[in-house]
Amino acid sequence: MNKNSRVFNFSAGPSMLPLEVIEEVAKELPNYQGSGQSVMEMSHRSEVFDKIIKEAEADLRTLLNIPDNYKVLFLQGGATLQFSMVALNFMGGSHKADYIVTGSWAKKAYEEAKKYGNIKLVATSEDKKFSYIPKVKKEDFRKDADYVYICYNNTIYGTHFPYIPDTGDIPLVADMSSCILSEKIDVTRFAAIFAGAQKNIGPAGVTVAIIREDMIGKAHPMTPVYLDYKIHADKESLYNTPPCFAIYVAGKCFKNLLEKGGVEAIEKKNREKAQKLYDAIDESKLFSCPVKGDDRSLMNVVMVTGKDELDKKFVKEAEDAGLVNLKGHRSIGGLRASIYNAMPDEGVEKLIDFMKRFEDENK
Ligand SMILES: Cc1ncc(COP(=O)(O)O)c(C=O)c1O
Numbered sequence: 001m002n003k004n005s006r007v008f009n010f011s012a013g014p015s016m017l018p019l020e021v022i023e024e025v026a027k028e029l030p031n032y033q034g035s036g037q038s039v040m041e042m043s044h045r046s047e048v049f050d051k052i053i054k055e056a057e058a059d060l061r062t063l064l065n066i067p068d069n070y071k072v073l074f075l076q077g078g079a080t081l082q083f084s085m086v087a088l089n090f091m092g093g094s095h096k097a098d099y100i101v102t103g104s105w106a107k108k109a110y111e112e113a114k115k116y117g118n119i120k121l122v123a124t125s126e127d128k129k130f131s132y133i134p135k136v137k138k139e140d141f142r143k144d145a146d147y148v149y150i151c152y153n154n155t156i157y158g159t160h161f162p163y164i165p166d167t168g169d170i171p172l173v174a175d176m177s178s179c180i181l182s183e184k185i186d187v188t189r190f191a192a193i194f195a196g197a198q199k200n201i202g203p204a205g206v207t208v209a210i211i212r213e214d215m216i217g218k219a220h221p222m223t224p225v226y227l228d229y230k231i232h233a234d235k236e237s238l239y240n241t242p243p244c245f246a247i248y249v250a251g252k253c254f255k256n257l258l259e260k261g262g263v264e265a266i267e268k269k270n271r272e273k274a275q276k277l278y279d280a281i282d283e284s285k286l287f288s289c290p291v292k293g294d295d296r297s298l299m300n301v302v303m304v305t306g307k308d309e310l311d312k313k314f315v316k317e318a319e320d321a322g323l324v325n326l327k328g329h330r331s332i333g334g335l336r337a338s339i340y341n342a343m344p345d346e347g348v349e350k351l352i353d354f355m356k357r358f359e360d361e362n363k
Contacts, residue, residue: 008347011325012155012300013178014198016342021252039248044241052244053237056251063254063263064180066187066210073209073229074237074247079177079196080108082207085227086149086173086192087113092218094144098122100165103130103154104331105175113149116220120145129332130157131290138166147171147191153179155199156329158302158336162294164189171215178299180208181257182341183267191215199299200341202250205243257341266341273339273348274298280352286310286359287335304334311335314358323351 009016032039035048042049057072066072075081086109091097095117099110101124113119120142123134141148148167153160155178164186165172171191180195187193192211198204211229219228231239257266278296281289287303289296305311311334315327328334339348 005322007322007324008343008350009324010337010339010343010347010351012199012329012336012338013196013340014204015338015340016347017202017249017253018256018342021249021256024252025249040245042244044238044244049244049248052248052251053242056247056254057237059251059254059258060208063257064185064187064210069213070187071209071211071213071216071229071233073211073232074242074250075207075209075232076205076243078204078207079105079175079194081227082175082194082209083109083112084116085209085229086147086194087116088223088227089219089229090147090171090173090192090215091117092220093146094118096120096142096145097147097149098141098145098170099149100124100134100136101126102133102151102159102161103157104329105155105177106149106151109149109151109175117146122148125159129290130154130159131295132292133159133161133295135163136165138168141167141170143170145170147173149173149175151175153177153297153299155297155300155338156332156336158289158291158297158300159295160297160299171212178338178340179297181263181266182270182299184263197246197250199338200253202253203246205246206250208250269345270298270339270341273343273345274301276352277301277337277339277348280355284355284359286362287355299338299340301337301339302328302332302334303336304328308333310362313362317358318351318354321350321354323347323354326351 029038097113098120100122101107101110122140123136125132125134148170152174173192174190176193177196178199181200192215194209197206216233217230281287281303286305289303318326326335328336
C-alpha cells in the first residue's frame with residue numbers, strides 16, 4: 001500500500017467522507033471564512049457558529065424533507081446514548097414499549113430499555129443469526145405501548161427492513177445510524193429517528209435526533225437533564241457546548257450531498273453499487289452472503305468464504321491492495337464491505353476485481 005495515497009475504506013464507521021469536504025475543511029482550518037479563527041476554537045455562542053449550526057439543520061431538513069412539526073437535534077453520546085434517551089423520554093404513558101430485535105444494536109437498545117419500563121420483545125431474528133428481518137403485523141403490538149422500536153439497518157449483520165412496520169397509532173422509533181441519508185425515507189412514518197454521525201452524516205462526535213414535537217416533554221422525572229430531549233429542543237441544540245467541529249463538518253457533508261442531487265440521486269448510486277457487489281458475490285463459488293433477497297442492506301454487505309483462515313488472508317491481501325477494513329464485526333467474523341455514500345464506484349469495482357483475483361488464486 002502506498003502510504004501517500006488514500007485507501008478505499010470499507011469500515012462500518014467511522015468511514016469515508018467525501019474528499020471534497022475534507023479538502024475544504026483543510027483549507028478553512030486555521031481561518032474559517034475570514035473569522036480569524038478555526039471552528040475548533042470558536043465560541044458556540046458566536047454569530048459565526050450560529051450560522052453554521054442553523055445552516056446544517058436547514059440543509060438536513062431539505063435533504064430528508066423533514067416537516068416543521070419535527071425537531072432536529074444535534075446531540076452527543078453516540079447512537080448508544082439514544083438507547084437510554086428513547087426509553088427515558090418516550091415511556092411517559094403506559095411505561096410499556098415493544099421492541100423488534102434484528103441485531104446486536106437493537107438488542108442493546110432493548111436491554112437498556114428494560115431498565116426503565118415494561119418491555120416486550122415482539123419479534124427477533126436471533127434464531128437464524130440475525131440473517132433476516134421478521135415480518136410483523138399491527139396486531140403483534142400491544143395497543144397501549146408507548147412506542148415501537150426498530151433498528152432500520154443492521155450494520156453488523158447486513159440486513160435492512162424491506163418495509164416500515166405498520167404500528168397503527170403507536171409511535172414508531174427507528175435507529176437509522178447506518179442508513180440515514182442513503183435512501184429516501186418518509187419521515188412522517190416515524191415519531192423519532194436517530195443516527196450516530198460517523199457513517200453518512202460526518203465525523204464521529206455528533207448524533208442526530210429527529211423527533212416529532214408531541215413526543216417531547218414526557219421524560220421520566222429521574223431523567224438526567226442532558227438526557228431530556230426537551231432541553232435540547234428548547235435550546236436549539238445549544239443547552240451546553242455542542243460538538244461544534246463535528247457539526248461543522250456534517251454541515252459540509254450535507255451541502256456536498258445537496259450539490260450531488262440530494263438523497264434521491266445518492267440512493268440511485270447506492271443501489272447500483274450494492275447490486276454490483278451482491279451480483280459478484282452471488283456469481284462467485286468462493287464468497288457467499290448469508291442474507292437473502294429483499295432483506296439485504298445497501299450499506300453493509302456481509303460475506304464469507306466459509307473458512308476463517310481464508311477470510312483472514314483475504315482481509316490481509318486486500319489491505320495490501322489499498323482496500324481496507326473488510327473484516328466482519330468482531331462479534332461474528334467473516335467479511336463485511338460497508339459502502340456508504342462516500343465510497344466511490346471505483347472502490348466497489350476495485351473490490352470486485354480483487355475478489356475475482358483472490359478466488360482464482362485460492363481455488
Ligand atoms: C445501527 C447502529 N446503532 C448504534 C450504533 C452505536 O453507535 P455509537 O458508536 O455512535 O454509539 C451503531 C454503531 O456502529 C450502529 O451501527
